Amino acid sequence: MKKFILPLFIVLLISAVIILNHKHQPASTPQVQCPFLVPANGVNGSVIASFDDTLIIRSEGKFFMKSRTGTYMINSSEAYFFPWGFVVSEEGKEVFSVPKYVMNYGEDPEWGDILKNISIENTSYMIKVNHLIACDYGGKILWKHIQPLSYLWEIKEEGVTEKSGESSFQIYTHASEEYFFMAKFLGKPRYHFGPDWLYIYNENGLVKEIKLGEPPEPPDRVFFTSNGSYTLLGFNLYEGDGTPYGGRIMIFNGSEVIFDKFISRNDCLCYPVHGWGQITLKGCARFGMLEGVGTYCNGTFTYEKE
Numbered sequence: 001m002k003k004f005i006l007p008l009f010i011v012l013l014i015s016a017v018i019i020l021n022h023k024h025q026p027a028s029t030p031q032v033q034c035p036f037l038v039p040a041n042g043v044n045g046s047v048i049a050s051f052d053d054t055l056i057i058r059s060e061g062k063f064f065m066k067s068r069t070g071t072y073m074i075n076s077s078e079a080y081f082f083p084w085g086f087v088v089s090e091e092g093k094e095v096f097s098v099p100k101y102v103m104n105y106g107e108d109p110e111w112g113d114i115l116k117n118i119s120i121e122n123t124s125y126m127i128k129v130n131h132l133i134a135c136d137y138g139g140k141i142l143w144k145h146i147q148p149l150s151y152l153w154e155i156k157e158e159g160v161t162e163k164s165g166e167s168s169f170q171i172y173t174h175a176s177e178e179y180f181f182m183a184k185f186l187g188k189p190r191y192h193f194g195p196d197w198l199y200i201y202n203e204n205g206l207v208k209e210i211k212l213g214e215p216p217e218p219p220d221r222v223f224f225t226s227n228g229s230y231t232l233l234g235f236n237l238y239e240g241d242g243t244p245y246g247g248r249i250m251i252f253n254g255s256e257v258i259f260d261k262f263i264s265r266n267d268c269l270c271y272p273v274h275g276w277g278q279i280t281l282k283g284c285a286r287f288g289m290l291e292g293v294g295t296y297c298n299g300t301f302t303y304e305k306e
Helices: 002-024
Strands: 037-039 046-051 054-059 062-067 070-074 079-082 085-108 112-135 141-148 150-157 160-168 170-175 180-185 197-202 205-211 220-227 230-238 244-253 256-264 273-279 285-289 292-297 300-305
Touching: 046 079, 079 170, 085 141, 112 150, 112 160, 112 180, 141 197, 141 205, 170 220, 180 220, 180 230, 220 273, 230 273, 230 285, 244 273, 244 285, 244 292, 256 292
Parallel strands: 085 150
Antiparallel strands: 037 070, 046 054, 054 062, 062 070, 079 085, 085 112, 112 141, 150 160, 170 180, 180 197, 197 205, 220 230, 230 244, 244 256, 273 285, 285 292, 292 300
């Protein structure tokens, strides 16, 4: 009997030590996958957004996230916040497969030296890229997306390279209530290189791509503005000689286009789109155009000259 009691006592003693040790261990920190979240303490600043139990704080030029899982610094200077999480935009350089636009010139019996065609070659090159990484407020990575920020071009005369270079895309980003927008315009040269694009993202990643046309010159006076679920985008369009010939205004409800208008310059010595706009929570918009103000509300567009 004594031989049985001693081993039993030892087993009970070891079990008690394990239980006491477990009770006194600190709670484990939730596993955080998002590479931009750095643990932080004692953050004081202005609350710029609130989502359920998560606060977004701006302090000393940095973003912080405070929730039940703890307080973290968002280690990026450019971040966009949504009810479902946040998107970080980071630029860097890496080897990436990019298009090279080859402009092939040659002699024409009637017109002389002309652009005969443009061919596109994909090549690996060390270029600037934009990394978009979306995370939820629990630290989980939702998706990643990479966009090249530059492209290559080459001019050939009768098959011989005369000139080559690297040009940058013009990038404009914006956050609405639920969606992240990125407008991407070719720089110069760009003639017949293909369309400009608008990319729209949510918590599931890229949800829509919209062609923005193929004007001969880069647009300007590009602007975004949002209110609730509605977003307004506008920009000017130019001829090859730099003369403005029109503008475009687009209104979105979420990711859906509800208004898309080309504004003709006609004989007005003015900018078709002025580069500013306002939109209400109900999707009614006002924007500067031509010699006055355009208004869109409940399916009706009007223009008032000032």
